[in-house]
Amino acid sequence: MSIYSKIKRLLLIFYPAKCINCGEVIENKNPFCENCSKKFPPTRRLRYIEVNNKKIKCISAFHYGDKIREAICDFKFRDRKNYAGFFAASISEVLLPEDEVKKFNYITSVPLSKQRYKERGYNQAELVAKDLCERIDIEYNEILEKIKDNKTQHTLNLEERKVNVKGVYATSKRFDLRGKNVIICDDIITTGNTLSECVKMLMDSGCENILCLTTADAS
Numbered sequence: 468m469s470i471y472s473k474i475k476r477l478l479l480i481f482y483p484a485k486c487i488n489c490g491e492v493i494e495n496k497n498p499f500c501e502n503c504s505k506k507f508p509p510t511r512r513l514r515y516i517e518v519n520n521k522k523i524k525c526i527s528a529f530h531y532g533d534k535i536r537e538a539i540c541d542f543k544f545r546d547r548k549n550y551a552g553f554f555a556a557s558i559s560e561v562l563l564p565e566d567e568v569k570k571f572n573y574i575t576s577v578p579l580s581k582q583r584y585k586e587r588g589y590n591q592a593e594l595v596a597k598d599l600c601e602r603i604d605i606e607y608n609e610i611l612e613k614i615k616d617n618k619t620q621h622t623l624n625l626e627e628r629k630v631n632v633k634g635v636y637a638t639s640k641r642f643d644l645r646g647k648n649v650i651i652c653d654d655i656i657t658t659g660n661t662l663s664e665c666v667k668m669l670m671d672s673g674c675e676n677i678l679c680l681t682t683a684d685a686s
């Protein structure tokens with residue numbers, strides 16, 4: 468972790484957590500106070516990403532906008548790791564019986580590069596997935612690896628984004644994924660290129676069914 472992150476972490480101890488919406492001082496495990504939580508309830512958002520001519524379901528708990536965007540940014544960049552439980556609970560709330568979550572063997576997350584992980588000190592998608600695995604009773608495993616550094620997706624245009632994720636991820640050799648059903652967790656789905664590439668890697672390793680779960684959908 469960089470000195471800058473350490474200082475930031477220290478400062479957070481002295482600055483009380485506040486509700487992102489109204490500013491009320493609250494416990495720092497939730498971005499909103501009790502009242503404001505009701506104004507930003509999780510709402511199921513469903514879309515499909517197409518990989519190898521197969522439609523893969525992607526479910527999100529929020530639209531990526533307004534205060535949710537702020538909460539996610541705080542979670543990712545301002546060390547609000549404690550929000551993981553809030554986001555995981557929100558995702559589990561929008562899952563339906565038709566999603567057949569129980570049939571999945573593993574839950575995993577979209578990995579960060581080693582460099583980014585070092586800088587941030589944690590992978591936000593991993594924290595949510597690890598909290599979620601207990602709520603939906605599915606084993607968490609680090610199945611995906613980031614084998615190449617790439618640019619941050621949001622700095623690129625649509626065409627560049629597609630190219631930017633190619634060959635960046637791989638599945639870990641520690642798992643025999645043939646015939647397995649895997650859930651991939653990420654924080655935001657925008658164009659879906661990152662998740663598509665991860666799904667492709669899982670398919671190439673023999674995964675049978677794949678489901679994507681994200682905190683927010685930016686479309």
Ligand SMILES: [Zn+2]
Nearest residue numbers: 486489500503
């Ligand atoms: Zn509030």
